[in-house]
Every structure is written in C-alpha cells, then in structure tokens.
Amino acid sequence: MENVIPINCRHRLGMALRPLLVLLMLCIGASGYAADNKVTLDVSNVTLESVLRSIEKQTDYRFFYSKETVNVKVRVNVKVQNEPVATVLDKVLPSHGISYVINNERIALKQASAPSVSTPSKNKQQVSKGKRITVSGTVTDKKGEPLIGATIKVEGEASGMATDIDGRYELSVPEGARLEFSYIGYQTEKKKVSDGGTLDIVLAEDTRMLDEVVVIGYGTIDKKELTSAVSHVSAKDFQSVAATDVSMLIQGKVPGLSVVNTAAADPNSAASLQIRGVSSREAGVSPLIVLDGVPGASLTNINPNDIASFDVLKDGAASAIYGTRGSNGVIVITTKKGARDGQTHTTYSATLSWDKANRDLDMMDAEDYRAMRLPSGDAAVDLGASEDLFDMVQQVAFKQQHTITVSGGNANSNYRVTADYRNADGIEKRGNREEYGARATVNHTTKGGLFSINLNVAPRVVYRNLADNDVFRRAVEANPTTPVWNPDVPGRYYDFTDVNGFVNPLESMNLVRNKSQEKIIDWDATLKLNLLPLFMPNAKHSQTLNTQVTFADHQYNNDVNYFEPSTMNQHIRNDLKGYASRTANNARNLSLEWLGNYSISLNNHNIRAMVGYSYQYWQNSGFSAENKDFANDGVGADNLGSGAWMKEEGEVGMSSYKNDNKLIAFFGRISYDYDGRYLLTASLRHEGSSRFGKNHKWGNFPAVSAGWRISNEKFMEGTSSWLNDLKIRADFGVTGNQEFGSYLSLDTMGPFGYSYYGGKWFKVWGPGKNVNSDLHWEQGKNWNVGLDFSLFNNRLYGSFNYFHRRQQDLLGNYRVPMPPYLFTHTYVNVGTMENQGFEFDITFNAVQTRDFTYTMNFIGSTQSNKFVDFSNSEFVGNDYYDVAYTEIPYPNIPLQRIEKGRSIGGFYMFKYAGISTDGEWLIYDKDGDIIKGIQGSEADRRYVGNGLPKFTLSTGHNFRYKNFDLSLFFRGAFGFHLFNIHDFYYGTRNFTGNVLRKAYTKNELISADQNPIVSDYFLERGDYFKLDQITLGYTLPLPKVRFMDSFRVYGTVRNVFTITKYSGMDPSNFNINGLTPGAHSGRGYYPTTRQFIVGVQLDF
16 A cells, blocks of 8 residues: 555645546556555466456456447456556556546446546536537535546537546536436436536446346355356345344345244244245254354344345255255355445434234124124123223334444455444333344455455344233233223232133233343454465466455353232232242354365466365353242342242252254365356365264265356357346255254253152152164255346346255154163154245346336245155154144144145145034035034045145335335235134134124124034135335435435335235235244234334435
C-alpha cells in the first residue's frame, strides 16, 4: 500500500489534484490497492477469457464486461511473475483494443470502439454545434456510492465523458438531446434534457452480467464451473421476514429443501429442515450447518442482517467432503464482510411486526353449546359462564428487531461490527424472547500478501419466557360455559379438572413461571499463508499455493427455571405447597481444521487441488434438580433447598449427565477443466468417529462429478445470439450419517432404581444395553444428473436436476433373542431406503427498462420415497410397522404404516362405507362387503392415501418502478392427503368437551354413542396454493444529504390467503418432514397467524 493515497485522504488534496487522479485511474487503470494484488502467469495461445479467470482465482478481483462488445475469445500470450494485476492488464489488453477501470474489487472492461472519454478536468465536452445547454450532476448506485468512470454521452454521438472520483460530471449538449449513462455491471439509463441544470442519475446493478460465486465445502467456485447440485441464495433474494429463526429466510427459495415451523408465531420455536426427503429412521435428519467455513454451527446465534448468502449442498458429490455428516445435506452460510473502499459505512435497520392469530377451527361458542348440544341429550352440562377462552389466552404478538452495523477498511485491512437487539412476544400471552447479540469480523492481509488473518467473534444472550402452547388446545376443547374464576372462592381460578379433564388454561398460563437464559459465544480465527513466493519465487505459469489453519470454539449455556405456586388447584387438591425445578445444560464444540490449496493453469488446462485435516470435539453436560412443599411461593426455583419434599428418605430429586465425542478426518479434492468446457472434480474423505463401534471406526467417502459446457463448443457458435450458457453435469457421491448417541456401541452401566437393604437405600447399577461393536454410520449412495442454462442475453436462466439417493445401513432398535443378549432390543445398522425426484429453478427477467423491471422465478420439485428393506443377513425385522398413534380419549390407533416396498406417509386404515340408520359407522371389509365399524379387524385395514406431497412449487414475482419495489411470493404443495385430526376428535357428538359446529350439522347423524373410527372419512386432499408474502418498498438515494446516503422503508404481509379444499386448519401448518408426513396424530393445536411487518433501513 506504500505510495498510494487512500480515498478518504484524496478529498483533502483539493480540486487541483482531482483531474490528475481521474486521469491516472482511467489511463493507468489501477485502484488504490492494485499493487498488492500480484499474479503469476505463463501461458501461450490461450483465450483472454482463460487469462481473466486465472487472475480471478489468484486474487479477489472480479471482471465485468459485455460479451457483445468485448471479445474475450482472442488468443493471447502472457508470461509474468509476481506482477501487479494492473501491470498484467496493461501488457495484454491495449493490443486488442480493450480498456479497463478498477473500482474496488471490480474490473470493468470496455472495447476501444466504445466512445472516447474525457473527464471533468476539461470542464465541458463539446459534442455538437447549435444551441447548447450545460448539464451537471452525479452518477451513483442505489446505495448512493459514486460510480467512478461512468460514461455519459449524447445518444447517437461517438464522443462522451467520464465521471470523476466523486461520480460527478459536467458537459455541454444540444438542447433536447438524450443523454446515455452507462457503467459496466449496471443497467444503462437514458434521459432527455430540455433545460440546463442539475441531473443526478442512479444506476441499477445489472445482475445478469455478474458471474455468481458459489460456496462449496472448503472453497468457492464460479457457478459456471460447478458440476454438482448446489443452490445459491444471496441476500438480495431474502424475503422480508420478521422471525427469530433464520431458516425461514430460505423457505421456498431452494428446490428440494423443506422448511416447516408448525408454531411460527412462537419466538422460541425452531423450524424443521429437510433436504431431498427423509434419510433415516432413528438417526438425525437435519442438514449440517456450516458458518463461514466452520462446520457444526448453530442457527440460534445468527442475525439475519449479517447473512450474505446461503449455499445449499444437496447431492452426494457436493456434501461427501463432509463425510459422516453429509447424508442430510449441507447448508453453508456466509456472513457479510467489511467494506473495502477506504470509507466507513454505518447502517441502521429495524423491523416491527404484529402476528394476529387465526381461528382455524370452527368450534362452538357458549351460545351454540346451549342451543345445540344441551338440548340433544348428549354428555353436556351448563356451568353458567360464556367465556371466549381462545380470545383470553391469545394476543397480537409484537416483535421488534434493531441492528446497527459499522463497516470500513480497504482491501488489506477491513472490519465489520454488528450489534442487534430483538424482543418478540408470542401469540400465547406468556411467550417472549429477548436477546442481545453482536458479531465482529476483522480481516487483515500483511504487506505483499504473505499472511492473511481473519477473526470472527459472536456473543449472544437470550432471555426466554417459554410459552405454554397447550393452552390453545385446552381453550378450544373446554366446555365453553366453564367460568375462568371460581365463583365460590374469590381470587382462585376455577378447577377445570372434573369437568374438562385438564388444567385451567388461564391458570397455567398466568401462574406457572417457565423461564430460561441462554448464553452463547462463537469465535473462530483463520491464519492463511501464501506459500508461492516462499517456495516457488520463480514459478512459471499461473499458479497459487497457500495453506491455512482455522480454530473455532462454540460455547453454549442454558439455565431453565420452572415453578408452580401452591395456589394452583392441582396442588391444593394434593395438599402440595408448590413445585419447582432447575435445569442447566452446557455444550462446547472445539474445531481445528487445516487446508492446503494449489492451482495451476497451463495454457487451456486448469487444475485446482485441496487437501485438509479436521478435528472436532463435542462435550455436553447438564444438571437438574427439583423439589416440592415450600414455605412460601416467594422462594421456589431460586431456593430449591428450602423445599421439604427432598428431606424424606429415599427421595433424590436430582440428576446429571455428561457425554462427549470426537471426529477426525483427512480429506482432499482435485478439479480439472479444459478451457472452461470440460470439467471434472473428484474428492475423498477418510473419517473416524468415537461414536462408531470398534470394528468400524473409520470410513471412506468418495465423490466424483463431471460437466460439459456445450455452449463453448465450436459447433454451437451459431447459437451465440440467443444461447449464453449451456452445461450438462453428472455426479456420484457416498455420504454418511452419524447423528446418534455418543455411547451406543459401548458397554455402559445404567441405574435400576433403589433397593432397601440393611436399613439403607442403595442405588442399583447394571449393564445399560447390549453391546454392538459393529455400530457405524448410515451410508448414502447418491447420484445426480443436471443441466444449467442461460438464454437471451441472460434474461432467462435456470437449472434442472434429477437425483437418486439410496440410504443403507439404517439405524434402528431390533428385537434380539435372550440369551445370548442381555436385553430384548439392540441398536444396529439394518435397512435400506430410497429417495428420488426432479427439481427445477427458473428465473426470467421479463422486463428490463430504465424505470420498470419485472422478474419472475419458479422453483419446484417432485419426490418419491420407498423403504427397500428392514432386514439384513444377521438381523431380520418385520416387513412393516405402524406409526402415528392417536391419543386419549381414542388412544393407540395408528394412522400410517411404513412397509417394505412402499413410501413413507401411507395412510393405512378402514375404508369408510357410510352411516347406518341408527348412527353406526359402516366400513368395507377385506372382501369389499359392508360391515359395521366395530366389527372391523386388522385384516380390513388398507392403504387409502399418502401424506407425502408429490410436487411442491414456489414462485416469486418482483417488480420495480423507479424507486418503488413490489414482490409477491407464492408457494404450494400438491398430490398428498391430510388426516383431519381435529375433525376426528371434535367433529362428532361423542367427544365430551367442546366440539366443532359440524358435529351438529354435517355429522349430526353419527350417534353420540359411537367413538370415531380411524377411516378415510377423515382423510382429505391437502393440496394448497397460497400467497405467502407481499412486500411493498420504497428506496430513496440521498447523495446530496450531508448525513445520510440512502433511506429504505417497506411493508410486508405474510400468509395473505390460501387456496385449498382442505376443511381443517391451514394445510401448510402440517409437518410434511420426517417419517410421518401429513399425520398429526395428537390433539395438540397451535393456530396459524397473519403477520404484518414494517421495516426501515438507513445508510450513513
């Protein structure tokens, strides 16, 4: 950086030096930090495009140009060693009539035939004779940043000028002329001028011209060179979501990724994520989270405003590099880094949101209950009240999020610091989440680029009031004439137990205290060493050689405090003076990873290689204690020792645990491409885990992928007018799943209660389970075939993928003989399951004009599943097992069956045949004859539907008119069934509490003496299509405002409307992840909500 004047110092040199600075920028083409970005090249007779890609691989620069005007297919010879980028470009480009401008990390190329440029140092550019007017102003981007070297010319004229270092211009033009403002990487603007004066222009980024960089395992790659199935979602694609769960940012954005949160309005509820279907029976199915290169990260400690992009690694070739943690897919999150333009930037953003609960279930109110249920003679009693319990337990949930960011620096040293505050209420009145967090990122590169240091620190403290979400079920189930307060005992809640069979929902919500405090600290540091100048100072050709070490530490502490006062009815009945408990959970994850990278370009041959080592250690521990019978309700969980219950002999009331595991891996990857046309990548990970049995401690996870960019072939030259890129690819990879307990393979001891002997109590210990020395990872064999395309000047682009995954050695508990085994069941690797499907992601920039743009996107996937086998040569299991059992008052009836040769989600139940004249259920038996429901047997059950959607679709439509923007986001699922569980429990007159209105309308003929039967009478199509989100925003650049660069405000409505024939609650609220998709078997109920959001962002 020596001999270079920083940008913020240049302003102080006065107007006299500005023309000289602009001239140096345009003619020499070097940025303020170009001298420290050096490259080595030794190639001959290669395309200019190949040279540009080599420079991009060796530096942080990205090239931007229009293929219509810049010929990058010309052949060049380059031989330089450790030379600055600007020197290399000066040697190569002029002879081909190409000029360039370096702006931060962007290098814009222009053909010499483009209009000649001048600068404001010449004051005015005379372009024509006749009556003239003087026009001046600035050219900036949407953030208010000046665009240095932007071209301004009169439409149709050959000459023009360029903006100066502040983005300013001034020129004389004919009256009524149309001015054309252009800058590489941005959309061209045209403006007619009739009067002189000031004309400020804001150029929009032309995303069609940007080559997307995708983050893969332990590296990055240009999307055009990608040979596996990876979906990239950048910050500009995020929906405006006021949620504490960052996974909701990518809901519907990635084909094959299912994101479901059945209690989205609860700020302490987390979503379920599943990539390309369920992959296990009993091991974990959640994808691996990698944050800034550190695997095993938590989504809890991420501020959505800090996220730059998500990259979802879906197939085996992409995720095999993570070995035994790759079978469920990988989500790589990259956070934003510090600014590099030499200035300090400050941003404040805030969102305010309100969630309003929907009344999803058409339950009776007190008036209906008295008018219909009481006169019917069914089991009912009038308790004299007319309370709306649902309304009393819910509230409009208010959430607020505030983030302030300070970012600055240059290419060698930069920083970004973010602090955030979030406070969110749930729709259940007790639920709340308040948190304080921060993230600091520092990057520094030493002189000459020898060392690079990166440091990330992210602390967070979260205070939770844990909601009692069961109050919604109790509120809708309770007799609507039940009073909330006891009329005979003022100040005491009415006891619901005798009439309704459960605790008064207002009593538990208002009296129980259930709080927790989380403390999280994440930090990691990376030291990178550029080995090329040390070991190969005279290297020929284009080469890179570096190594890096990363250490990461994740620490998590959670303290839960629970208390029930003595004034609760259940304690009064049992003569108990309160109950309290305290639980502490601690976790720590230490990670050490080493990487070595090498790349070389030999003419049109490009090779990249990576080797690495990974060590990770996890430790979890916890302690819990409980007590009862306190002297008063003022102590409770804060003074457990004051309770009298634990003083009784034989009572312990406490427990603790500790477990750990470690993982060690060696891995490598090599990639080759010829002239960007023929692409090949192979990788291998050799990994061991302490969780595995002693006979299978280590495993190998290979992968290979290949691609062919057909569009670069000579025989495709005739399609260049409409075909920008066409690539086919195929890959195969082996992945693993080790998400199970730490000691399941070992001979561990376990407690067997207490024994009284010799006047004393003794803890009894013995073997805890059967030993399995062969326990190992579940193995996934994955292959994928895909196609990527870009058409019509990159206005229409997308990808298609077909995948097949065979997951074998599935983990599960199997019955074994006694003896020789000590226990009836053993945790073993048995069984095979397959998933396959088709995915597409298509984007169309339908309209691209100066004032108006319209972009549409379609994302969809199909999916099928099959259990291949439940047995192997040693362990033989049943060919099926039933799942999703109902609960009281109609318990232990399965809704679904998982069977060999069939898909998960199969509803297996009676076939409904009608209702008899005396109100009894009728069903079809196995022979097709009609019999009474109570006569049905196991042999009469059959498959009647499936809860796994055959097709999911989401589509986004984004509009911009000048500074206004509008986005619509739709999503839906099709080809699946849902069991209407609320109809099953509340839809007939047999239920003793409150019921749906249809129990006395549609289902009135069903006898009150008849329990509902599990049949397809309650099975409905779950297909839906919904307007999930609509956002209207306005962005105002403020280049002339002294204290502010830009201002943005937006409003969003979520869950706007749903189109469906399903008669129950919103079908999108059903969980379609896991082994029982579409089968909600319990009585639990959490209402859906409509969310209203207002957001603001200020850039300083």
